[in-house]
Structures are given as structure tokens and as C-alpha cells.
Amino acid sequence: MRASPMRPKNGGDVNAQAKSSKLISGATGEWEVVIGLEVHARIMSQSKLFSGASTAYGGDPNAHVSLVDAGMPGMLPVINEYCVEQAIRTGLGLNAKINTYSVFDRKNYFYPDLPQGYQISQYQYPIVGEGEIDVELEDGEVVTIGIERLHLEQDAGKSIHEERSKKSLVDLNRSGVALMEIVSKPDLRSAEEAGAYISKIRTIVQYLETCDGNMDEGSLKADVNVSVRKPGEPLGTRCEIKNVNSVRFIMQAIEYEANRQIDLLERGEEIEQQTRRFNSETGKTTKMRGKEDAHDYRYFPDPDLLPLEIEESRIEEIRQSLPELPDAKKRRFMTELGLSDYDAGVLTADKPSAEYFETVAQGRDPKLAANWIMGDLFGALNKADLEIEASPVKADQLGALLDLIGDQTISGKIAKQVFQIMFETGGDPVKIVEDQGLKQVTDTGAIEAEIDKIIAANPDQVAQVKEKPKAIGWFVGQVMQATGGKANPQAVNQILKEKLGLDG
Amino acid sequence: MSVDEHTVQYIAKLARIEKPVGDELKGLVDDLNNILAWVEQLEELSTENVEPMTSVVDASLRVRADIVTDGGYPEDIVENARDARDNFFVVPQVVE
Known part of the structure; x- marks a missing residue:
């Protein structure tokens, strides 16, 4: 049993008073x-x-x-x-x-x-x-x-x-x-x-x-x-x-x-x-x-x-055989896996979510796993009115998708697209990426060729970017569009900076 | 401790038996008070340091393993019911 002195402890004390935010205002004043x-x-x-x-x-x-x-x-x-x-x-x-x-x-x-x-x-x-x-x-x-x-x-x-x-x-x-x-x-x-x-x-x-x-x-x-x-x-x-x-x-x-x-x-x-x-x-x-x-x-x-x-x-x-309980699991997700208090709270609020997360996070970046589960997965499940146990995307499949981002086979942006397909078809991410030709272009020669074309076609923008280096974003966008989003963003950035003569 | 007529009628109501009146009620009050008086006599014994006896033999609660071993005969369950339909008991409508 734990009870820190910082914690408002009602424990067994009917005289313990509620914070004023919990009181109800009536005509004759506040009620508890x-x-x-x-x-x-x-x-x-x-x-x-x-x-x-x-x-x-x-x-x-x-x-x-x-x-x-x-x-x-x-x-x-x-x-x-x-x-x-x-x-x-x-x-x-x-x-x-x-x-x-x-x-x-x-x-x-x-x-x-x-x-x-x-x-x-x-x-x-x-x-x-x-x-x-x-x-x-x-x-x-x-x-x-x-x-x-x-x-x-x-x-x-x-x-x-x-x-x-x-x-x-x-x-x-x-x-x-x-x-x-x-x-x-x-x-x-x-x-x-x-x-x-x-x-x-x-x-x-x-x-x-x-x-x-x-x-x-x-x-x-x-x-x-x-x-x-x-x-x-x-x-x-x-x-x-x-x-x-x-x-x-x-x-x-x-x-x-x-x-x-x-x-x-x-x-x-x-x-x-x-x-x-x-x-x-x-x-x-x-x-x-x-x-x-x-x-x-x-x-x-x-x-x-x-x-x-x-x-x-x-x-x-029986005490020795108890599984890890929600409070302990939440603390572990925070201290060992580096999740925020909020994320750890959401992911441990029910056992299936916690189990899903642990499978995805196993051997991968826990924060990335948490973001994908709480963002894309929960969003899609909500929309489809499904519980996590019935998710068309299983934990190991989402894990495989994260691996594809990790080894730079696909970009984070393409991964969102792949996720949608996985959610609709229950398909395997590796196969979806193969079949749909979504592999990231890391071949710098191909990217350079695209960049050269864009620079040649847009002298005004080239002039502008020398004044305002932040305008490089426009070029990145153009390259991505030209490559169907498949160009490796880091590579694009680096080559652009070289070709446009920016520091970096 | 003793009971009065009002208490005996209340107990009858709780037990869902017909409300006793007249001589029957008086008889029940006397009977119950006799029993209570007899139990009171037992209280004269000092039971300090005597553990409550829950069984006359040295026995502990019998337990079962969590296995399904029974059920599956709904017709038998409702066989003696005054009224039944589709293996449900049928009773006058009760809505609390």
C-alpha cells in the first residue's frame, strides 16, 4: 500500500473535503x-x-x-x-x-x-x-x-x-x-x-x-x-x-x-x-x-x-503468481520505455491495448510504436467502431510496418498510406509495399535528376531561396510530388542544399 | 428478549405466510417467547475463551474443482413448475 504525502488521500475519511472544483453550486452556496x-x-x-x-x-x-x-x-x-x-x-x-x-x-x-x-x-x-x-x-x-x-x-x-x-x-x-x-x-x-x-x-x-x-x-x-x-x-x-x-x-x-x-x-x-x-x-x-x-x-x-x-x-x-498490474505497467512504460505519463496511461488503461503495444514495441522504438498505436491505429479503430482485439492490423503486422520505416524501405509518409491499405485489407506490409511499388527511392542519381529538372524550370524560386533558406521546403515538396512521395526525405534535403548552395 | 404481536405479524409477512390474527397470533407470540426464554437460559453459561463451534465433527469446508459437471436438462428443471413455456418458468408478472 502506498500513500505519498503529496497525494490527496480520502482513504476512509468521510470528513475529507473535496477540492472546490468538485463542489456543486446551488442557490444557497456550494454543496459537496x-x-x-x-x-x-x-x-x-x-x-x-x-x-x-x-x-x-x-x-x-x-x-x-x-x-x-x-x-x-x-x-x-x-x-x-x-x-x-x-x-x-x-x-x-x-x-x-x-x-x-x-x-x-x-x-x-x-x-x-x-x-x-x-x-x-x-x-x-x-x-x-x-x-x-x-x-x-x-x-x-x-x-x-x-x-x-x-x-x-x-x-x-x-x-x-x-x-x-x-x-x-x-x-x-x-x-x-x-x-x-x-x-x-x-x-x-x-x-x-x-x-x-x-x-x-x-x-x-x-x-x-x-x-x-x-x-x-x-x-x-x-x-x-x-x-x-x-x-x-x-x-x-x-x-x-x-x-x-x-x-x-x-x-x-x-x-x-x-x-x-x-x-x-x-x-x-x-x-x-x-x-x-x-x-x-x-x-x-x-x-x-x-x-x-x-x-x-x-x-x-x-x-x-x-x-x-x-x-x-x-x-x-497467489500473490507470487499475480500478473503485472496497471499501475506497475504504467510506471514501467514511463521509466523503462520512456513514454509520457499520458501515453503510458492510455496504453495501460485496458489490457488488450497494453499487450498490443508491448508486441509492437518489442525490439523497436517504443515512442514510435506508441505514436502509431494511439494515432493511426486508435483513429482507424474508432472510425470503424472496432475494439483493438478485432483490429484488422495485428500487432506483429504494425511492427513489420515500423521495421520498413526503420530500415528506410519506406518513408513515414508512405507508411501512413500502407497502414490504410493494411487496415482495409488486413494485408502484410512488406507485400503491399512490393506490389504497389512504394519502396523509397534512395538512389541519389534518380533524385538528382529530378532536382536538376526542377531547378532548371524554376529560376525565380532558386533566386528566392538564396534570400530565404526556409523556402527550401517548396523544393522538397516539388521533388516529393515528382517522385510520388517515394524519395528519401533526408537524401532530398541533402542534395537540394548542395545544388542550391545552402549551408548544411 | 421477547416479541410482541406486531413483531410476529411482521415476521410472518417477511416469510410470506398468512398474517396470523386472534388466538392463533396469541399462541404464536407465546410459543416464540418460550423459545426465546429458553435460549436466554443458555446465555447464563460463560462462553468466554470458547471458540464458536461450527461443526460437531472436526471437518473443514469441502471444495470442488472448477469443472462443468452438471446442467443440460432444462426439461427436468421446469418439470414441476406450475407453468412453463419453452423451458422458461412462467410466473405472474413481477416488476419491482
């Missing part, structure tokens, strides 16, 4: 937003937390369901040891304390997609305790956010509501899949911080391969707790917004909810403690239930499961 996130991350595993049924996404209705998942009488849960490992791995990635003793509890409520009538979860003794992660904001500020706990629990099934028949169709394929609930401390002070926090969690679990982080498929989502207060005052009454499933929606929901609460308070009304839902179409939150209808879960230890005890040596083994 206090946010806590409960992130639900679906564990990557083959089988479920307490049964041998498949966790595969989708599938025919109720095809990935065992009698345990269906809550049939007499069925006993048996824990999947890999899911436990995944939770430990994630806890270590969050710089958190791993508890060698934890207990499974029953969280009781009735809903058709929960056939047991209770969710097996952890309450008093979670598998992972306090931790903290660093979150970087747009302006470069780094905020340390405290983690309260991480516990293991079961996912519920899925209900499809059918308007026509006024029925709900229940599919239990997801029922019993392992989830990690990661609870933050109320350390977040703005929508931006919350967005950066969940993005960081997503990056960490993706690096660890403990959760795929796919928010569209609901692999990662959050319950968002929001309250407001005047800076320095005690915490206000909070509202919880359930099940928000994108970074953008989380930020929108916080903005809306904070302003709703401020409006109420400024009109002299009180905040009712509520559970609310976010509507992504309107951008608004609406009431689901108030305090009087708040769920009473009657947690108690699950008598079907003994306490979960983990050996210290096992935790150490």
Missing part, C-alpha cells in the same frame, strides 16, 4: 457530493460458485442449471475453489487484506429469479477486508480511494417481462454464478471520480482475469450511494441507485441525483432515504422504494456451509 460504490463483478470461471453447472453467457433457457441452482429441496452447495482463488486474487489487486477466515450467510428475500428464497452471500466476515486503489483524474490529479471490503455471493437468475401476457419468464442460467461485491468507502467526491474509480476497478479485474469487465453483458455493474452536504458538515441522508451498468450512466445518475437532492434541501425539504433506479433514456433517477419498504434480509450463517479457511501459504502463492 459524497459517493460510495458497490461494484458487482461476475467472476470468470467455468462452473458456478456452489454447483457444477456452466457459467457460459447466454445458452438456451435453463440449460445451464443444476438442481442446486434451481433451489430444489435437499440439494447442498459445494464451493468452487477456483472462485475463492479469484476473489483472493482480486483482493490482492486492490491492495487489500485477505481474511483467512470468512463465513457464508443467507440473505433472505423473495423474488422469482431467486429460487432458494435466499442468496448465499457474506455479511459479517467477508473474504477480503480493507484496501485502497489510486485513481487518476482527467487533470492528472491522483486520488486514493478506500475499499471497505470484497465478498463472494451468488448471482440471481433473469426475468423477462412480457407485456402481452402480463407474465414474467424466468431463466436461471445465471443463477448461482459467482459474484464479487466490491464495496468502496464513501471516499468519492464527484461523478468524475466515481467514473474513474469504476474504470480502474474494471482495468484491474481485466488484468487479473478475474472478471471480463463486460458491462454490456452485465459482468460489471454498480449500486451507487449518493448524498450531499455543505462542506465540513456531517454526512447527509443517502439514496441508493440500483444496478447501473455503464460508466457513463453511473456519472449521469450521480449528477442527476446530487442536483435533485440539492434542489430538495434548498427548498427546505428533507431527503428521504430511498432506493432509486436510473433510467438511461431520460437520464433521471426515480423512486423504487422508501425506508418503510426497505428490505429486511435477516442474514444468518448458512448452516449448509462451514466457514471458509484459507492458509497464509496459499495467499502467498
Whole structure:
């Protein structure tokens, strides 16, 4: 765990105040937003937390369901040891304390997609305790956010509501899949911080391969707790917004909810403690239930499961096997590969980008590799609405293109042209350069001949360039045009300077 | 510790069973209070320095390897359902 004195550290201190730029101005002055996130991350595993049924996404209705998942009488849960490992791995990635003793509890409520009538979860003794992660904001500020706990629990099934028949169709394929609930401390002070926090969690679990982080498929989502207060005052009454499933929606929901609460308070009304839902179409939150209808879960230890005890040596083994995490990778990209803070941040923000970059940079100029990936590649991917994993230009192909620039087979400018062709056809750069005759002309005789022609045809420009040496650019342009961009720029410059009698 | 009529009705509501009234309610209040009183007697024993017993035999949590060994019989899963369609359970619409 690191905490430099230079760093604004909210870690666990609800009295920590936000910078004034994060406050919201109301009619009665400035307000501070206090946010806590409960992130639900679906564990990557083959089988479920307490049964041998498949966790595969989708599938025919109720095809990935065992009698345990269906809550049939007499069925006993048996824990999947890999899911436990995944939770430990994630806890270590969050710089958190791993508890060698934890207990499974029953969280009781009735809903058709929960056939047991209770969710097996952890309450008093979670598998992972306090931790903290660093979150970087747009302006470069780094905020340390405290983690309260991480516990293991079961996912519920899925209900499809059918308007026509006024029925709900229940599919239990997801029922019993392992989830990690990661609870933050109320350390977040703005929508931006919350967005950066969940993005960081997503990056960490993706690096660890403990959760795929796919928010569209609901692999990662959050319950968002929001309250407001005047800076320095005690915490206000909070509202919880359930099940928000994108970074953008989380930020929108916080903005809306904070302003709703401020409006109420400024009109002299009180905040009712509520559970609310976010509507992504309107951008608004609406009431689901108030305090009087708040769920009473009657947690108690699950008598079907003994306490979960983990050996210290096992935790150490897992710690030793952790992959390089985003913060460490970013530091390495900066110190060893000489990338800027910004470039290293972008390239480590998701694992596939980092892997792509490392393949391209291997044995090549890292800065050149970074520029090509963040410029040409990301630009083209954005335009084509593709993820980097689906890039038509693979990392080794881009590497081969950079080699062609490096050994002066083609100029940087021609390389852009070749890249476009590669992106459209998925072709090999060496072959494209061969087939299209794009090889750079380094034959000085050929370049000289072109230059002589141009000098002879443009006596005025020749006179001018003696006065203004910078006008040489015009000649370079002419030579490039005459050679279809294939002339080696260094050679062109050198020969031009000689022929025009300029220093250099 | 004891429960009153209001608490017993609340517990019934949480358990989704019919709300007890009249003599039935009184009987339940008495029964539950008897049980609670009996449990309270246990508290007279000092359990300081005694670890909570989670099992009567010396056993540790049984674990499974992460292998798919079950599932693939959706017809059986919905066989006893009051209503089913295309291997979905069909229930009255629930929208929270």
C-alpha cells in the first residue's frame, strides 16, 4: 500500500473535503457530493460458485442449471475453489487484506429469479477486508480511494417481462454464478471520480482475469450511494441507485441525483432515504422504494456451509503468481520505455491495448510504436467502431510496418498510406509495399535528376531561396510530388542544399 | 428478549405466510417467547475463551474443482413448475 504525502488521500475519511472544483453550486452556496460504490463483478470461471453447472453467457433457457441452482429441496452447495482463488486474487489487486477466515450467510428475500428464497452471500466476515486503489483524474490529479471490503455471493437468475401476457419468464442460467461485491468507502467526491474509480476497478479485474469487465453483458455493474452536504458538515441522508451498468450512466445518475437532492434541501425539504433506479433514456433517477419498504434480509450463517479457511501459504502463492498490474505497467512504460505519463496511461488503461503495444514495441522504438498505436491505429479503430482485439492490423503486422520505416524501405509518409491499405485489407506490409511499388527511392542519381529538372524550370524560386533558406521546403515538396512521395526525405534535403548552395 | 404481536405479524409477512390474527397470533407470540426464554437460559453459561463451534465433527469446508459437471436438462428443471413455456418458468408478472 502506498500513500505519498503529496497525494490527496480520502482513504476512509468521510470528513475529507473535496477540492472546490468538485463542489456543486446551488442557490444557497456550494454543496459537496459524497459517493460510495458497490461494484458487482461476475467472476470468470467455468462452473458456478456452489454447483457444477456452466457459467457460459447466454445458452438456451435453463440449460445451464443444476438442481442446486434451481433451489430444489435437499440439494447442498459445494464451493468452487477456483472462485475463492479469484476473489483472493482480486483482493490482492486492490491492495487489500485477505481474511483467512470468512463465513457464508443467507440473505433472505423473495423474488422469482431467486429460487432458494435466499442468496448465499457474506455479511459479517467477508473474504477480503480493507484496501485502497489510486485513481487518476482527467487533470492528472491522483486520488486514493478506500475499499471497505470484497465478498463472494451468488448471482440471481433473469426475468423477462412480457407485456402481452402480463407474465414474467424466468431463466436461471445465471443463477448461482459467482459474484464479487466490491464495496468502496464513501471516499468519492464527484461523478468524475466515481467514473474513474469504476474504470480502474474494471482495468484491474481485466488484468487479473478475474472478471471480463463486460458491462454490456452485465459482468460489471454498480449500486451507487449518493448524498450531499455543505462542506465540513456531517454526512447527509443517502439514496441508493440500483444496478447501473455503464460508466457513463453511473456519472449521469450521480449528477442527476446530487442536483435533485440539492434542489430538495434548498427548498427546505428533507431527503428521504430511498432506493432509486436510473433510467438511461431520460437520464433521471426515480423512486423504487422508501425506508418503510426497505428490505429486511435477516442474514444468518448458512448452516449448509462451514466457514471458509484459507492458509497464509496459499495467499502467498497467489500473490507470487499475480500478473503485472496497471499501475506497475504504467510506471514501467514511463521509466523503462520512456513514454509520457499520458501515453503510458492510455496504453495501460485496458489490457488488450497494453499487450498490443508491448508486441509492437518489442525490439523497436517504443515512442514510435506508441505514436502509431494511439494515432493511426486508435483513429482507424474508432472510425470503424472496432475494439483493438478485432483490429484488422495485428500487432506483429504494425511492427513489420515500423521495421520498413526503420530500415528506410519506406518513408513515414508512405507508411501512413500502407497502414490504410493494411487496415482495409488486413494485408502484410512488406507485400503491399512490393506490389504497389512504394519502396523509397534512395538512389541519389534518380533524385538528382529530378532536382536538376526542377531547378532548371524554376529560376525565380532558386533566386528566392538564396534570400530565404526556409523556402527550401517548396523544393522538397516539388521533388516529393515528382517522385510520388517515394524519395528519401533526408537524401532530398541533402542534395537540394548542395545544388542550391545552402549551408548544411 | 421477547416479541410482541406486531413483531410476529411482521415476521410472518417477511416469510410470506398468512398474517396470523386472534388466538392463533396469541399462541404464536407465546410459543416464540418460550423459545426465546429458553435460549436466554443458555446465555447464563460463560462462553468466554470458547471458540464458536461450527461443526460437531472436526471437518473443514469441502471444495470442488472448477469443472462443468452438471446442467443440460432444462426439461427436468421446469418439470414441476406450475407453468412453463419453452423451458422458461412462467410466473405472474413481477416488476419491482
